[in-house]
Amino acid sequence: MVSPQKTFPVSWEELHRTAKALAWRLIALGPFKGIVAITRGGLVPAAIIARELDVRLIDTVCMSSYSEEDSGGTAGVHRPGDLQLLKGDAGKIWGDGTGWLIIDDLVDTGRTAKYVREMLPKAHFATVYAKPAGRPLVDTFVTEVSQDTWIYFPWDIEPQFIQPIAKQQRS
């Protein structure tokens, strides 16, 4: 895994705007039977997209891909753990995924996307952000960031002082 060297903080407004841009791309590809949000990161984008696409049937795939002990909340220390499916009733109503829309906040290495795609091979997989390694696994996304960038979502951050880039590079 590439250690993130850069950070990409995302504000609520920016996330809302970019998720709406994703909705504009998806509306042309529907209608969809429902949305499957990949928890937890997919929940907020899924809510925004459900509102724009007028979808009321929203289900979840409850997953965890980064091990707790390694994810200290700082760029560079996140390490993938074992992929865990945290829900036992997967596939009950989704079948092979035909007509369903899977939403996640981002695809990074593509491990989560690969896992969920194997569960729902015919579903349309969409994310707001994509990194190059995971990009081939996503059908629709909006913004690409480099593999060595860590995206900070608004629910994970709060405003604080940060050193100028030039000073960061000196240290």
Ligand SMILES: O=P(O)(O)OC[C@H]1O[C@H](OP(=O)(O)OP(=O)(O)O)[C@H](O)[C@@H]1O
């Ligand atoms: O392409 P990958 O390398 O699999 O990484 C992408 C996944 O990692 C993050 O979820 P995470 O499992 O950390 O849990 P969270 O959604 O609860 O933050 C993110 O929300 C994606 O689901």
Ligand SMILES: O=c1[nH]c(=O)c2nc[nH]c2[nH]1
């Ligand atoms: O908040 C996050 N930002 C990221 O860039 C990332 N990659 C995997 N999982 C992630 N979570």
Ligand SMILES: [Mg+2]
């Ligand atoms: Mg996630």
